[in-house]
Amino acid sequence: MPSAAVAAGALPTISAVVHVPSSNSSTPSNGNNSSNQNGSNSPGNVNSSNGSSSSSNMNSSNSNNNNNNSGQNNGLNNGYIENDLCGIKEVWSNNLEEEFRTIRKIVQKYPFVAMDTEFPGVVARPIGEFRSTSEYQYQLLQCNVNLLKIIQLGLTFLDENGKPPPGQYSTWQFNFKFNLTEDMYAQDSIDLLQNSGLQFKKHEELGVDPYDFAELLMSSGIVLSESVKWLSFHSGYDFGYLLKMLTDTNLPQEESDFFELLRIYFPAIYDVKYLMKSCKNLKGGLQEVAEQLELKRIGPQHQAGSDSLLTGAAFFKMREMFFEDNIDDAKYCGHLYGLGTSYFVNGNSALENNENSVTSTTPSNGNGNSSNGSQTAPPPAPSSS
DSSP states (O other), X not given: OOXXXXXXXXXXXXXXXXXXXXXXXXXOBSSSSSBOSOGGGOGGGOOOOOOSOOXXXXXXXXXXXXXOOTTTTTSOOOHHHHHHHTTEEEEOTTTHHHHHHHHHHHTTTOOEXXXXXXXXXXOEEEEEEESSHHHHHHHHHHXXXXXXXXXXXXXXXXXXXSOOOSSSOSEEEEEBOOOTXXXXXXXXXXXXXXXXXXXXXXXXXXXXXXXXXXXXXXXXXXXXXXXXXXXXXXXXXXXHHHHHHHXXXXXXXXXXXXXXXXXXXXXXXXXXXXXXXXXXXXXXXXXXXXXXXXXXXXXXXXXXXXXXXXXXXXHHXXXXXXXXXXXXXXXHXXXXXXXXXXXXXXXXXXXXXXXXXXXXXXXXXXXXXXXXXXXXXXXXXXXXX
């Protein structure tokens, strides 16, 4: 079937039943209010199945749908209202500039920035032979980030001791433009986010334009600064979407070029999932790790603001418990879990770069496993926490 090339010898194929804009819909942008600049990666070259259900790598189980309806159980039926009550500031197009003025001041004294994003799932996987699991994972990331749009970004500001700034807010949740009619997505991911309180009609009408956001972010003092420390959890996709907005172009095809851009815009990154390889008995996703660390979530799960707040709390708790408040930058700074020189699974090195090859020949069923059960596929892309 027609496929879009993402790298030499690597072709993406749909990994789940997804929503693809019809031919009379406007072409999805690359996330920065401009059309996809690489014609070979155009969503129009990717075919999807017709169906009423889907299975995406943004895992959505029945228990998630039943238990994570934060903002609805208390009668508010609106996760955004609950966020405001617990100190997470909602940012839309009408208050974007005002909130960035506040952020510019805060980051000077609170330079630890915990970050999380919400995005519309994983809709394609590359096909071909890859030198390593790491290379496969980057090609998976690259083709999906280039096809899709960011939905939410959460930023939490903390000082060197993990303390938030005084006042009502320490976390800002940016809500981006997203149109369920025009934009591509995996249905399970959208269902999960709706169950978590996202209102996509509001995103369509009042969402932040990614180009406007990127312009303000560039002058905020948060990026391009070695003094700002970024805290994240399994964050290749998170930084991929940020880089796509900041550069106003698709992600590079080579992983080495991606990391070069990453080091320019985000010189100091600590990926909590990567740190976990040195933390005995810590395992699982963000929520599971938080429970093991006895941390309490604030705000609705599966929203970027709450997840960024929990990521920051997990980092400082882990730094105290496992690193004696001193993390070795040479060993941990700038590494993203699942990308780069090694691939780690629950603290164990599973595959070193250039030592093994990976062949992916069959479409995924959406959870990282081959649809015919005979292909040993690399671990899935990160899911919502």
